Amino acid sequence: MDSAHETFQLGPFTAPRLWTGLWQLSSNAWGTASVPKVRQAMGRHVDRGYTAFADHYGSAEIIFGQFRAGLESPDKVLGATKWCVFKSTTLSRESVENAVRQRMDRMRTQRVDLLQFHWQDYENRDYLKAIELLCELKNEGLIAAIGLCNFDSARTEEICTKFPGMIVSNQVQFSLIDTRPLHGMAEVCIRHGVKLLTYGTLCGGFLADKYIGLPEPEPYSESGSLNPSQRKYLDMILKAWGSWPIFQDLLHVLRDIGNRHGGLSVSNVATRWVLDHPAVGAVIIGARLGCSEYPEDNAKVFGVSLTDRDREDIDAVLERSNGARLTETIGDCGAEYR
Template identity: 80%
Template sequence: MAAVTHPPPAVPTTMTPAHETFQLGPFTAPRLWTGLWQLSSNAWGTASVSKIRQAMGRHVERGYTAFDMADHYGSAELIFGKFRASLESPNSVLGATKYCVFKPIPISRETVEAAVRQRMERMRTTQIDLLQFHWQDYELKQDYILTVDILNQLKGEGLIAAIGLCNFDSLRTDEICTQFPGVIVSNQVQFSLIDTRPLYGMADICTKHGIKLLTYGTLCGGFLADKWIGEPEPDPYSGSLNPSQRKYLDMIIKAWHSWTLFQELLCVLRDIGARHDGLSVSNVATRWVLDHAVVGAVIIGARLGCSEYPDDNAKVFSVSLTDEDRRYIDDVLTRSNGSRLIRTIGDCGGEYRC
């Protein structure tokens, strides 16, 4: 399938003065989400639970009313559940979690329902807003199809409000959405200026079935930021990089192209930001992803209580990239291996199934 090039900006269903929104199943959701994967390990830095909950409150006050977590993100579900239960209007905050099957297990109504109810208990809710399903072994097709069927039954019984996928490739996303029309509302995948694989097949599937992408890795673990302009290529073994940075550095210098070309991309993004009232590199990189019509939201990881940038992130809603901006970006991207990543790494999520 051909790549999607220069799509028009996605039109939000509603807009507040600060945040764009989009329709996600029964929810009107913000287009920037707070990712809680950094609660899965102290390697990213840690704060007390009280500070994390205070940070969640600051995010909600600024319009970041959607949080993404998973069953294997440490205590993320527990912390979120206690935080949301403390709010005067708990239903004003959307909680998205995951049901991840990394190793073969017997699939039955009992095992799937038990996993869902565990999510509900940890999140202190009688209904999961968005349950995103990840399945590791595609060879077990009958089992992952059965799991989706059971999740859909549980949705019909009110335990789940909306069902999404996580790191499914184009082929299996199409397969599931075809077999269960109208059931799947989203697929969470990696998407950035460095990793453009969703443009080569996945975008067409999303358009075909009317589902949205929830994207992570959009800032490449923080490398798509002004602070890295002019910096030498970091040593992945120095101990100064967190797990996300080691992952994305490897992608930048081994799969995408080189640190030298990446520096050129950073400078281009800085210059574009300067033409738009001093926006940051991160702002421009995020806006570029949001401007694809199949993208519902960008999930930005936050070290809650340690470092967070809600005010800077919100600036993405004040900018529209011009055709000239896109041409400057494309000039760099066409000299990279970005269009070939789908063959060297595999389709969306392929890096987790090597």
């Protein structure tokens, strides 16, 4: 196993700082491989030190559970899943425990490593009751660690204050394009010892060398060249953050920085920039397992230190964008899902 990965403490776990996201298993729209090929790809990732996998969409929990159950040392691989409440529901100890046990069954485990909780309707403050019940289940050994998913700064502060030491993470969108976590959330997390698990860090793959010099994509072209994730992030780049020309300037700056560091990719530099923020525990990189994966290139982020000049060059482009105003135009972290 590759031991070069950086690690951080996440509750009882020593976890790698790059995780493999499994949301592509939710739909054929991203392109899929057979289940055996997906499990083989998981094995390749683990062999290279990518020992944490996240998300529950589609058959992700089942395939991950099958994979981990076949390992000689399954405890060395961390599995994070979610419990999402999208509409008002009657909460009870039984209903919450059933939700947790369903994930245990699908993942073939005696406890959930990291259960990330999402609650859509803030007007219904039963999310506090849900957290209280999850804490009970954690104390009984059904959950190793409790995290949040797409909670905003105010509710994260509220929950961490009411349940001190019980929340270890919050999964939020964070990238050079979406810097909302820097406007309140990071401060809350540092104060309460919560780590950010970030997704969208490569903007669906747009923060990559292959887009340098390309014309602005047409999101709904007949060729169907963009997947749903890319359409989402392209919309954010063009309508909320700035424009395609400014984005091109950012790509060129990242390319120049990569050259200064011995040939790092644009994606490497974009990932390193996020990892360097103190509140960030790990970046979750979506991989089309068995179809398109870049474990060797992604690992190049480790051991790299961005310089003051690098950050100044990046900031010079970001200052020309609307990034600092996204909390006003979109809202705090997770607002787009409510």
